[in-house]
Amino acid sequence: MVYNFSIEKAKILDNQDELSHFRNLFDIPKHNNDDSIYFSGNSLGLKLKKQNLYLDQELNDWGKMAVEGHFMAKTPWISYHKNLEGPTSRLVGAKKSEVVTMNGLSVNLHLLLTSFYNPTIEKFKILCEPHLFPSDLYILKSQIELRGFNPEESILFLPSDENGVVDNDEVLRIINNKRNSIALVFIGGVNYYTGQVFDIKKITETCRKNNIIAGFDLAHAAGNIELNLHKWGVDFAAWCSYKYLNSGPGNVSTIFVHENQIKNKPFRLAGWWGHKLKNRFRLENKFSPIESAEGWQLSNAPVFGMSIYRSSLELFDKIGMKNLIKKRIKLSSYLEEAINSINTELDLKLKIITPGNAKTRGGQLSILMDGDGKAFYNFLRKSGVFLDWRDPNIFRLAVAPIYNSFEDIARFHNLVINAFKK
Numbered sequence: 001m002v003y004n005f006s007i008e009k010a011k012i013l014d015n016q017d018e019l020s021h022f023r024n025l026f027d028i029p030k031h032n033n034d035d036s037i038y039f040s041g042n043s044l045g046l047k048l049k050k051q052n053l054y055l056d057q058e059l060n061d062w063g064k065m066a067v068e069g070h071f072m073a074k075t076p077w078i079s080y081h082k083n084l085e086g087p088t089s090r091l092v093g094a095k096k097s098e099v100v101t102m103n104g105l106s107v108n109l110h111l112l113l114t115s116f117y118n119p120t121i122e123k124f125k126i127l128c129e130p131h132l133f134p135s136d137l138y139i140l141k142s143q144i145e146l147r148g149f150n151p152e153e154s155i156l157f158l159p160s161d162e163n164g165v166v167d168n169d170e171v172l173r174i175i176n177n178k179r180n181s182i183a184l185v186f187i188g189g190v191n192y193y194t195g196q197v198f199d200i201k202k203i204t205e206t207c208r209k210n211n212i213i214a215g216f217d218l219a220h221a222a223g224n225i226e227l228n229l230h231k232w233g234v235d236f237a238a239w240c241s242y243k244y245l246n247s248g249p250g251n252v253s254t255i256f257v258h259e260n261q262i263k264n265k266p267f268r269l270a271g272w273w274g275h276k277l278k279n280r281f282r283l284e285n286k287f288s289p290i291e292s293a294e295g296w297q298l299s300n301a302p303v304f305g306m307s308i309y310r311s312s313l314e315l316f317d318k319i320g321m322k323n324l325i326k327k328r329i330k331l332s333s334y335l336e337e338a339i340n341s342i343n344t345e346l347d348l349k350l351k352i353i354t355p356g357n358a359k360t361r362g363g364q365l366s367i368l369m370d371g372d373g374k375a376f377y378n379f380l381r382k383s384g385v386f387l388d389w390r391d392p393n394i395f396r397l398a399v400a401p402i403y404n405s406f407e408d409i410a411r412f413h414n415l416v417i418n419a420f421k422k
């Protein structure tokens with residue numbers, strides 16, 4: 001395919017695309033009265049114009065009914081999280097009984113590790129990727145300490161190249177070779193720094209053969225890549241809703257627990273919202289958990305946050321991940337070509353470190369720049385491009401197929417060419 005980065009050509013591509021009209025449903029931040037070029041959907045997704053639809057309903061019902069809203073609201077609060085089970089399970093290829101939405105992501109990872117990290121004297125190590133998100137590292141270290149083990153001896157980082165990219169086959173080899181000491185493999189489905197997509201299916205299969213628990217942080221994977229958590233046999237996973245899923249800053253997270261694990265009745269920290277509904281309000285002393293992922297709930301469910309997530313999930317359900325992924329592939333390929341074209345026309349040497357091609361990676365491209373990358377990043381930010389910088393020398397751009405356009409990419413390309421052309 002021959003790419004051309006004129007705005008006219010990009011507009012034609014947008015007009016031919018079946019999903020392009022969904023962009024109009026979003027508020028796009030402005031720069032000099034024009035739409036900004038928003039490539040930060042991997043960090044915080046954009047706001048749907050109608051995102052207050054369900055939130056307003058809950059605020060109104062609260063005003064009108066107060067405490068009665070728990071049972072009498074149009075969408076009763078007592079079971080509000082159940083409205084999210086369908087769309088969240090379809091998003092990640094799960095059964096409804098395997099997902100529940102609650103808390104923030106880091107809190108949920110702690111709850112899941114409490115259930116699924118069960119070290120013994122021989123088998124106590126956690127295998128994870130080198131550029132683990134800092135919160136995940138703090139979580140792992142504190143969980144290891146909680147069990148009386150030493151984090152320095154218990155965390156095993158996968159080897160990588162100089163940019164943090166891991167050889168996918170090497171992951172499987174290490175799991176096989178170190179099976180006697182590894183209790184848990186805990187990996188980000190898509191690494192936040194490099195954008196690398198890990199082979200969740202093969203990692204999980206290899207873990208299962210070796211009696212190792214496979215858990216994933218899907219913060220950068222949910223709403224971005226194809227997931228089949230139930231079929232792949234993933235033991236547990238969690239993700240936040242505010243990146244590709246556009247539910248707003250710090251909003252709620254969803255967990256997945258495989259039904260085979262639910263049946264095993266693992267230890268879990270208990271709270272009243274995880275107690276069976278039929279006698280929850282008798283306030284008895286014995287905790288009797290719901291026999292689904294719901295049993296991991298602790299607190300009264302956060303209805304306002306979930307109501308915002310719900311509007312956004314409806315859109316994902318309507319479009320479907322398959323269609324979003326098709327569009328993501330086209331946008332990602334166009335962005336890669338735009339970067340190649342910039343490298344050909346200018347002397348910038350932008351190197352994409354994200355492994356794979358447009359089909360095998362997600363929406364994010366992590367780019368390493370020879371020379372003063374920070375100055376280039378600062379120029380882009382001042383020019384209305386949203387992207388982010390990660391020390392020491394990486395910037396990250398992500399396309400979100402639900403609102404990004406070919407025109408965004410052509411404008412980015414032309415902005416750089418015009419600014420740096422001698």
Ligand SMILES: Cc1ncc(COP(=O)(O)O)c(C=O)c1O
Pocket residue numbers: 104105106107133135136188192217219220240250
């Ligand atoms: C990969 C990853 N894990 C965990 C977190 C922490 O999420 P939260 O602050 O919602 O707990 C983030 C946040 O950006 C993240 O990117």
